[in-house]
Amino acid sequence: MTRIRIYHSLFITLTATMSAVTTLADNAIDFNETNMGESAEVIVSDTLPVSEFTAVHGDTFVSLTNLIERVRQGDMQAYETLADCYRYGKGGVEKCMFNAIICYQLAGQKPIDVAEAAFNANPNDELGLMNHLMVIMDKHGLDSLGVAMKSVDIPDYKWANLLKNIVANAGSDNSRDYILSMVDGNSTGDEFLMAFASLHILTRHLPDLESTPKALLMAEKVPFMYNHAGEKQWDKYREDESANKENLDSAIMYFQKADVNGFLSPRNARRIMSINARKCADISRYFDKNDIQRLIRIGGSDEDYDEADVVEMDMNPVEKIEDTESAQVPTL
Structure with missing residues (x-):
């Protein structure tokens, strides 16, 4: 059995609700069957189209607020647009690959397929590169990740710079405290993701989201x-x-x-x-x-x-997954 991808581990460990994401995608509402006015194609931001509807008075809403409202109603196409907004930092939201991953899943897509296609087309694509590095981290650990990251020039992404610092100090006895010290209220969602992913790899444990203030800060992002x-x-x-x-x-x-x-x-x-x-x-x-x-x-x-209908997730799933991956250090 091969290891699951690290952000899937994080979904299980941090949220214990990964199955709920798929359920939400399955339960999404088809707005073509609702009576909300005439359909119109609008641009939410730059080149990000979403199937929108005109209100009774004929106005078309194109704001982020309106997009979020459509998402709250379960509009899968709106989720895909929101995913692109998070991916490229468009439409008034802070760029966040992790939020994009979640939204792609909610839109009924497979985030891994989206990320791998992006990486194959452009190794510096942020979503594709993040996925690629996290796969290396999950399969081979932080030491191998450090070797791989040194082999190429990586764009100046904030989360990538944080990951480099974490890798450089991974052997320290105080690595856990060091990792947690690197994220605060000013950190991006992706920086939190890198910090907690690294912490999970090093300790097989994550701080409780409710009781740890820094972990709760991640929810704000x-x-x-x-x-x-x-x-x-x-x-x-x-x-x-x-x-x-x-x-x-x-x-x-x-x-x-x-x-x-x-x-x-x-x-x-x-x-x-x-x-x-x-x-x-x-x-x-x-x-x-x-x-x-x-x-x-x-x-x-x-x-x-x-x-009784709740399926309890294993809070430390990686511990029980047999590691049969090759010990060879991958390259970017």
């Missing part, structure tokens, strides 16, 4: 991670529902943070709509009536959520 933060609070609430109602409110707050950016998972949409949540929390603090109808569509049902 990669909003999909708010799903995991909310799930941690949800689990604490379910341990003792009568005593831990504050955890329920915190869970819904984190789910709302994921939702406003278009990254709420269907499973967590169902949690928000569950009987427990509606009885014990003030849902209206975070979601209005229109949101409720949208959450029902995204989640697939407004019935009580059965925790």
Whole structure:
């Protein structure tokens, strides 16, 4: 059995909701079947087209806010456009390959195929290069990654420069503290990804997203991670529902943070709509009536959520995956 790609490991370890991404893509709403006015092709930013619709009064909305709203409704083509926005730093969002990877997945594409095609066409393509380096890191470790990175000139990407520094200090006894010291509120989502990916390779452990302030900062740059933060609070609430109602409110707050950016998972949409949540929390603090109808569509049902249906992910999957890869150091 071969090792899985490192950012897939991170999806499992950081979010425990990788299956939810595919589910959301499967449950995406077909806007061609909705009555929202006449269809019009518009440009969101430079060369990024999205299938948009005119409102009743005839105006066409092309703002990032409108694109996010279409994403929140489950429009797969909007997810693809948002992926391109994150990939190229267009349309008013900060460039972030990790967000692009998530959005491509939500759009029903295979991010690995997109990245490999980009790398084959241009080895300096940022998404393709990141994927290529992370595959080397996952299969061969940081030492081999360092050798590979020295063999070519790598563009001046912030995450690549951080990765070079991490590799150079990987043998230090304080490497974990050093890695965590390199990311803060000013770091990009991709810098957080490099830091936590490296930490995972070195220690087979990642800081808990909810309890570690620096890890929670990553969610501000990669909003999909708010799903995991909310799930941690949800689990604490379910341990003792009568005593831990504050955890329920915190869970819904984190789910709302994921939702406003278009990254709420269907499973967590169902949690928000569950009987427990509606009885014990003030849902209206975070979601209005229109949101409720949208959450029902995204989640697939407004019935009580059965925790037994949750597939628990292995929190350290790489430890149990047999490494049969060649020991040969790859080249870029």
